[in-house]
Amino acid sequence: MSKLFSPLVLRGITLPNRIAVAPMCQYSAQDGFANDWHMVHLGSRAVGGAGLVMFEATAVVAEGRITPQDLGIWKDDHIVPLRRITQFIAQQGAVPGIQLAHAGRKASVTRPWDANQGSIALDQGGWETVGPSALPFDGFRPPLAISAAQIADVVQAFVDAALRAHQAGFKVIEVHAAHGYLLHQFLSPISNVRTDEYGGSFENRTRFVMEVVTAVRQAWPAELPMFVRVSATDWVEGGWSADETVALSRLFREAGVDLVDISSGGNVATAEIPVGPGYQTQFAERVKKEAGIPSGAVGMITEPIQAEHILRTGQADLVLLARELLRDPNWPLHAAEELRAETPWPPQYARATSRKMPIRPSINYGDD
Secondary structure, rough: OOOOOOOOOOOOOOEEEEEEEHHHHHHOOOOOEEOOOHHHHHHHHHHHOEEEEEEEEEEEOOOOOOOOOOEOOOHHHHHHHHHHHHHHHHHOOOOEEEEEEOOOHHHEEEEOOOOOOOEEHHHOOOOEEEEEEOOOOOOOOEEOOOOOHHHHHHHHHHHHHHHHHHHOOOOOEEEOOOOOHHHHHHHHHHHOOHHHHHHHOOOHEEEEHHHHHHHHHHHOOOOOOOOEEOOOOOOOOOOOHHHHHHHHHHHHHHOOOOEEEEEEEOOOOOOOOOOOOOHHHHHHHHHHHHHHHHHHEEEOOOOOHHHHHHHHOOOOOOEOOHHHHOOOOHHHHHHHHHOOOOOOOHHHHHHHOOOOOOOOOOOOOOOO
């Protein structure tokens, strides 16, 4: 029996397998609205057999977008186009999930493929950004230090976004506290030099993310699971550490979080990261075993046998694939064949499986 293709039960939701589409920004929205690109991109991964399809980092306020082209969920008008996609994903037997995000000091920048990289000028459509402290990221425009009152507003924005996500048909929600975005910026001493109740000690630096997590968990239906994505380490001396990640994950468990999605880096542009196959699974394993909470592994997971090994050896409970699913939307279907696991193919694609359906001469099967 393949562990990769075994179901994962989280509260009242059962993922049909343990393959998740990691949140991947598409930078293809206008005013935050999902469109046909998102339908085809996300829908094809559901058709391709992923058990959980996570939408990209979706801004809880307009100012929290990484780029002007990010998805948004800061107003009710965003619900209907999102619901169109979640309904299609569910029809394919997959579970739709969404990552709620605020980019903080890394907001208001150009898309990765734009000619001029960096912050967008205020007179060119950019906006003022906020962070825990007035410290810029890698040459970006310096942020304004967010006030305690503004922090409370952001917490409420996450709650409001979660309520909209439920109306839009999402069954899993993830709070984005990784990759150098706002909540991670508060966690890390590299970007947080505050002297109030949100800076300094571990308790203070984790206060903001715990306020968000606690408030969202209370607003999100009790029968639906909630994830948090964290960067396990900044990969630099004096930054956020793996030990702190374990300690924070224990707090998440007590607050009702169901799974911690473990990534790393993103807050220090010059960090030397030892990228390689499964380079972050060590952190997922620590969180699972030391914090006593299910974990998700992500990062350079490309081969079915590799994903199977991660799960069989207890390093994580879920694997999240990103670039490999960009290269091959049908990776789960191919992985099932390689691992000799049973997983349903869409009937429209059944004649492409190794277990070919019989073809009657009287029926025209197109280009078969």
